[in-house]
Amino acid sequence: xxxxxxxxxxxxxxxxxxxxxxxxxxxxxxxxxxxxxxxxxxxxxxxxxxxxxxxxxxxxxxxxxxxxxxxxxxxxxxxxxxxxxxxxxxxxxxxxxxxxxxxxxxxxxxxxxxxxxxxxxxxxxxxxxxxxxxxxxxxxxxxxxxxxxxxxxxxxxxxxxxxxx
Ligand SMILES: CC(C)(COP(=O)(O)OP(=O)(O)OC[C@H]1O[C@@H](n2cnc3c(N)ncnc32)[C@H](O)[C@@H]1OP(=O)(O)O)[C@@H](O)C(=O)NCCC(=O)NCCS
Numbered sequence: 554x555x556x557x558x559x560x561x562x563x564x565x566x567x568x569x570x571x572x573x574x575x576x577x578x579x580x581x582x583x584x585x586x587x588x589x590x591x592x593x594x595x596x597x598x599x600x601x602x603x604x605x606x607x608x609x610x611x612x613x614x615x616x617x618x619x620x621x622x623x624x625x626x627x628x629x630x631x632x633x634x635x636x637x638x639x640x641x642x643x644x645x646x647x648x649x650x651x652x653x654x655x656x657x658x659x660x661x662x663x664x665x666x667x668x669x670x671x672x673x674x675x676x677x678x679x680x681x682x683x684x685x686x687x688x689x690x691x692x693x694x695x696x697x698x699x700x701x702x703x704x705x706x707x708x709x710x711x712x713x714x715x716x717x718x
Contacts, residue, residue: 555667555668555714557678559634559641560638561600561634561635562602562634564603565600567598567638567639568598568607569597569599570598574597574599575592575594577606578606579624581606581623585625587625588622588623591613591622592611592623593611596613596711597611597623598610600635600638602626602702607629607707608625608641609623609625609636610622610623610624610640610643612646612647613678614688615649615686615688615689616680616683616687617688618649618650618652618688618689619650620654620689620692621640621643621653622653623678624643626639637666640663640686643692644714644716645717646717647712647716647717649714649716650678650711651711651712651716652672652677652689652709653709653710654693654696654709656707656708657667660708664710667712668711668712668713669712670711671708674693674694674697674700677689677690678690693709696709
């Protein structure tokens with residue numbers, strides 16, 4: 554379902570990240586124990602309130618695909634629609650087929666609202682390698698290993714709607 558009708562709580566601003574945001578972004582991502590790789594601020598969108606970052610999320614670039622990642626809402630701000638608004642915004646901004654990985658059924662339910670559907674590792678496309686970019690499947694291979702060997706409940710998901718490619 555499209556969630557474009559969501560609105561931000563009063564005083565919150567959605568904007569592209571700037572270089573001054575990089576430490577706040579890292580703090581949000583580390584505090585949520587999310588993947589600490591590829592945290593280039595240039596790829597992030599953030600929500601701020603009173604000059605403080607209260608949420609962030611990014612689109613990581615891969616060969617022929619993008620990954621919606623690093624989605625975090627500061628704990629005091631959860632449950633007020635910020636995560637949904639940022640997710641829908643990142644979907645609207647994507648220019649390549651869009652994927653993500655998440656942990657557990659609650660997040661699968663959350664992302665299903667935006668037309669993401671679970672996909673098994675074997676069905677992830679192996680896009681031709683573009684110079685300078687790794688493939689999404691190579692990145693997800695590590696999670697797949699953790700899933701198989703350590704029973705980590707990782708779920709890969711693919712966005713089924715149209716991105717602006
Ligand atoms: C997942 C997350 C971004 C949602 O942000 P939010 O602003 O609270 O979300 P919204 O208010 O737009 O929507 C609420 C929905 O978020 C989901 N949600 C809320 N807390 C959650 C949690 N602790 N774990 C998983 N999903 C959660 C639920 O689906 C909830 O809907 P429900 O109340 O009907 O169950 C936020 O909980 C968060 O930052 N979690 C920690 C980091 C994380 O797991 N990020 C996802 C990486 S794939």
